[in-house]
Amino acid sequence: MIGPVRAIRRSFHNLGRHRARAFLLAGGVAIGVAMLVFLLAFVAGTRRALLDRVVSSLPITHLTVVPRSFSLSVIKFDSPFSSLDPDAVRRIEVLEGVERVMPMAALKLPAQLRARFFGQGFVTDTGVFGIDTELVADQIPAESGFGTGDAGGVIPAVISEDLIDMYNTGFAKTNDLPQLTPEILAGQQAMLFLGTSSFRPGAEERVRTASISLIGASDRVPLVGVSLPREIVERWNREMAGETTPQYFQLTVVAARAQDVEDVAAGIESMGYDVTSGREIAQRIRTLTRVLQAAFGLIGLVVLGVAGVGIGNALLLSVMERRHEIGIFRSVGASRGDIRLLFLFEAALIGLGGALAGVGLAAAAAYAADLALDRVLPDLLLLPESFFSLSWPILALGLSLGLLVSILAAVPPAHRAARMDPARILTSG
Amino acid sequence: MKITCRNVEKLYALDGRTIRALAGVSCEMRSGELVVVMGRSGSGKTTLLNAVGGLDRPTAGSVLVDGEDLYASGDRALSRYRNERIGFVFQSFHLSHDETALENVLVPFLFARRPPPDAAERGRSALARVDLGDQVDQPAGTLSAGQKQRVAIARAIVNEPEFVLADEPTGNLDESTGADIVALLVGLARQGLGVVIVTHDPAISQVADRVLRIADGRIVDGADGAGAP
Numbered sequence: 001m002i003g004p005v006r007a008i009r010r011s012f013h014n015l016g017r018h019r020a021r022a023f024l025l026a027g028g029v030a031i032g033v034a035m036l037v038f039l040l041a042f043v044a045g046t047r048r049a050l051l052d053r054v055v056s057s058l059p060i061t062h063l064t065v066v067p068r069s070f071s072l073s074v075i076k077f078d079s080p081f082s083s084l085d086p087d088a089v090r091r092i093e094v095l096e097g098v099e100r101v102m103p104m105a106a107l108k109l110p111a112q113l114r115a116r117f118f119g120q121g122f123v124t125d126t127g128v129f130g131i132d133t134e135l136v137a138d139q140i141p142a143e144s145g146f147g148t149g150d151a152g153g154v155i156p157a158v159i160s161e162d163l164i165d166m167y168n169t170g171f172a173k174t175n176d177l178p179q180l181t182p183e184i185l186a187g188q189q190a191m192l193f194l195g196t197s198s199f200r201p202g203a204e205e206r207v208r209t210a211s212i213s214l215i216g217a218s219d220r221v222p223l224v225g226v227s228l229p230r231e232i233v234e235r236w237n238r239e240m241a242g243e244t245t246p247q248y249f250q251l252t253v254v255a256a257r258a259q260d261v262e263d264v265a266a267g268i269e270s271m272g273y274d275v276t277s278g279r280e281i282a283q284r285i286r287t288l289t290r291v292l293q294a295a296f297g298l299i300g301l302v303v304l305g306v307a308g309v310g311i312g313n314a315l316l317l318s319v320m321e322r323r324h325e326i327g328i329f330r331s332v333g334a335s336r337g338d339i340r341l342l343f344l345f346e347a348a349l350i351g352l353g354g355a356l357a358g359v360g361l362a363a364a365a366a367y368a369a370d371l372a373l374d375r376v377l378p379d380l381l382l383l384p385e386s387f388f389s390l391s392w393p394i395l396a397l398g399l400s401l402g403l404l405v406s407i408l409a410a411v412p413p414a415h416r417a418a419r420m421d422p423a424r425i426l427t428s429g
Numbered sequence: 430m431k432i433t434c435r436n437v438e439k440l441y442a443l444d445g446r447t448i449r450a451l452a453g454v455s456c457e458m459r460s461g462e463l464v465v466v467m468g469r470s471g472s473g474k475t476t477l478l479n480a481v482g483g484l485d486r487p488t489a490g491s492v493l494v495d496g497e498d499l500y501a502s503g504d505r506a507l508s509r510y511r512n513e514r515i516g517f518v519f520q521s522f523h524l525s526h527d528e529t530a531l532e533n534v535l536v537p538f539l540f541a542r543r544p545p546p547d548a549a550e551r552g553r554s555a556l557a558r559v560d561l562g563d564q565v566d567q568p569a570g571t572l573s574a575g576q577k578q579r580v581a582i583a584r585a586i587v588n589e590p591e592f593v594l595a596d597e598p599t600g601n602l603d604e605s606t607g608a609d610i611v612a613l614l615v616g617l618a619r620q621g622l623g624v625v626i627v628t629h630d631p632a633i634s635q636v637a638d639r640v641l642r643i644a645d646g647r648i649v650d651g652a653d654g655a656g657a658p
């Protein structure tokens with residue numbers, strides 16, 4: 001009886017004697033495992049990036065609420081029965097499970113932004129939005145003054161990260177301007193001209209100006225414009241547009257707990273509003289990536305299966321080649337079980353080596369792919385640092401599948417070897 | 430140790446015909462005795478040797494080892510019997526050519542129930558017993574035919590078996606080399622082992638304690654009185 005220790009030692013010895021074949025077989029396993037791990041890690045990494053992105057712009061406890069819109073072919077109407085005003089905010093605030101409601105207001109006047117960047121004058125029409133400081137509290141440092149509405153005597157303003165991305169990949173590239181980052185922008189001063197635009201210049205005497213200071217970027221604020229503390233925009237709407245009751249174009253509702261989100265969403269929907277929840281989007285991403293993972297996993301499995309068939313055939317050939325050795329082993333006391341064990345251990349070692357190499361290969365390929373993508377893709381703030389997530393479960397899956405496929409592939413050859421008749425092998429020349 | 434064959438029969442199916450390799454063989458072999466089995470090619474010598482060595486299960490009849498039916502037990506026990514009590518030597522040596530003489534000799538310990546801690550030492554001394562003490566680390570493939578058969582004998586005796594079964598051990602050797610090998614086997618018998626040599630070289634029968642003649646699967650002479658026809 002050979003026992004596992006001597007079987008492993010002998011298997012190592014045999015792999016050393018048939019190195020070329022061992023490398024070839026392990027290579028097959030390595031490629032299969034590498035493909036499987038690479039693809040799964042890619043999907044997992046993409047999912048993580050998407051979820052990070054969603055959770056950042058719309059955390060899973062958050063809901064966005066907008067007036068319900070009806071679309072008639074290409075034309076969309078806001079329902080007149082679902083306006084968002086302080087009364088609606090109050091009704092939502094008292095719903096079970098709602099922690100906070102953060103409205104977004106838009107300035108009811110045209111506005112222009114004038115600034116100097118890199119020594120160059122810069123004029124653009126802009127949207128002006130009012131947001132709750134709480135909305136970006138975790139993204140904008142408190143000492144920047146956004147919470148108090150006062151950034152060193154001027155009004156603090158936040159812009160959209162996506163706007164920076166669009167500027168960097170579009171405008172800056174075509175005009176040969178330097179790339180912007182939130183850090184470069186921080187502290188930049190600009191002038192807002194309220195009540196005028198390039199399409200509809202306002203009468204000089206009615207145009208008001210306000211100094212703003214960019215204090216940061218966020219992925220939760222409206223895209224085309226600057227976002228200021230809401231009280232300021234509401235005051236301007238009162239003073240300059242004669243608004244008596246504030247109208248909001250969107251609310252961000254925060255649920256107390258993630259599991260409250262669905263009930264809160266249902267409650268708000270029944271009030272006649274359209275609701276999007278971060279949880280819902282996250283769930284959709286999870287479902288989609290799970291389908292992708294299953295598909296890619298299947299591809300990897302097919303490759304591994306092919307490698308398995310290859311291993312099986314090669315081992316069968318090797319059993320025939322080594323039949324004299326098998327015969328001698330039997331004649332000096334190897335049982336059928338011993339012979340079977342030897343071939344299975346040999347395959348297991350090949351599988352283990354191949355799987356380890358495959359995991360290493362996948363990690364190297366993921367690293368290389370990240371480098372390549374980093375070079376090819378534009379420098380977007382929204383792009384993740386890595387597109388791959390080589391998590392322990394994926395590594396363990398790759399390793400165990402590589403091992404399992406190799407062992408399974410070795411079962412028929414090992415059985416064949418065990419059933420050989422030593423008397424016949426040893427005496428037929 | 431005493432091996433007794435009782436009406437051993439072995440049938441082979443070949444191309445739809447049935448070949449009777451052994452047609453009811455009864456004989457006896459003992460430790461310390463050198464038995465030479467002679468007969469024409471195809472007469473059943475190898476089949477008998479394999480049956481005695483626990484390598485080939487007879488179709489009918491029994492092989493008794495010290496009175497116990499060898500084939501009553503399963504593959505495990507038969508393997509243990511081959512490992513601990515029998516050493517085989519074959520016409521075509523059957524060595525691993527890429528492994529050293531010592532590695533070849535140590536193979537039985539791979540399957541020993543309890544491999545001795547001094548296995549390598551035993552391997553070396555087995556090689557010394559066949560006068561290959563200076564070829565221990567030579568790859569078997571580089572040895573001469575005579576040396577290869579000596580390595581095979583060392584492998585057969587490294588486990589200190591009670592019987593050595595040699596199937597035409599000189600068939601692939603020239604006359605003088607063959608004589609050396611026979612001398613080695615005679616020496617083993619003198620040291621108390623049971624030795625069975627299958628051959629059709631009449632010269633070898635000269636050294637035998639007993640010659641067992643076989644024809645068409647039947648023993649025609651020398652069965653040691655244990656029920657020969």
Ligand SMILES: Nc1ncnc2c1ncn2[C@@H]1O[C@H](COP(=O)(O)OP(=O)(O)O)[C@@H](O)[C@H]1O
Binds near residue numbers: 427441469470473475
């Ligand atoms: N595995 C086998 N299958 C079919 N026939 C066999 C087998 N082994 C031996 N035989 C036949 O059995 C007979 C005896 O063979 P064997 O014992 O090898 O004779 P010997 O060793 O005396 O030459 C021969 O006719 C041989 O062809």
Ligand SMILES: [Mg+2]
Binds near residue numbers: 474476
């Ligand atoms: Mg023969």
